[in-house]
Amino acid sequence: MTALPAYIVDVRRLDQFSAIELYDMLKMRVDVFVVEQECAYPELDGNDPECLHLRLMNGPELLACARLWRPQADANPRIGRVAVSPDHRGKRLGEALMREAITECEKAYPNEPIELSAQAHLQRFYASFDFKPISDEYIEDGIPHVDMLRDAR
Template sequence: MFKVYTKTFNELTLQELYDVLQLRAEVFVVEQDCVYQDVDGKDKKALHILGYKKDTLVAYTRIFKPGDYFKEASIGRVVVKANERKHKYGYAIMEASIQAVKENFNETLIKISAQTYLNTFYNNLGFKAIGEEYLEDGIPHVAMVKS
């Protein structure tokens, strides 16, 4: 059973914070072979969307109100544990994140910086690419918006 929780930085337990940082490092640093500053100081402003299967964090995003990351509300650090992707938890965590933006910030316009290879995934959630592709931490990305 997949269960989603929304928490502020201060509401995260030490174990939850550890699990978040471990999952982000597992995918973004190790799996994608990308050395970058994951702990960027922005987690304190974000709302954290945690997706659990039993007691294991398998999916995660962080969301921001307008002005805290982009001019628009935003979703970032979208991550799903590699061996759990077949269960479509990416869609579940993104749908929960879109709903959390609406409920917490009263916003429907959302901007993301998406890894280009996930274009179809984000299109299926209603996001459309804007502008040119760019490199972020050595990985091709594209800005996308959903309104």
């Protein structure tokens, strides 16, 4: 396994990105979720303006990204759109991204549980961060998923 590359954590609201930064992040998400996973779904779902966007960067290069948000006032905070650049897979960036996403989610939403909708084959990965299944498996956009929850800390 290749060593984890050096990275900096960048967390911002959507309107704080330059056009190029926003393009790079959205392109990665489309490349991973729509093209690579062959999943036709509305990537631009109208929720991004309400989210915090976390990026792992190496200089100007985007390594990985995720979004953090609360979909409704009475809902738990969520981590979603977790993506690692295909050029940087196998370098433990997924683990780094999740650690940083949990940290930032806990800063933004202290003492609250965190939810995510996991692709079913990634349950063990998310369980390593103390997420537990809270739903049966279901199909979302043609891919088996399961809802998972990490208790408040």
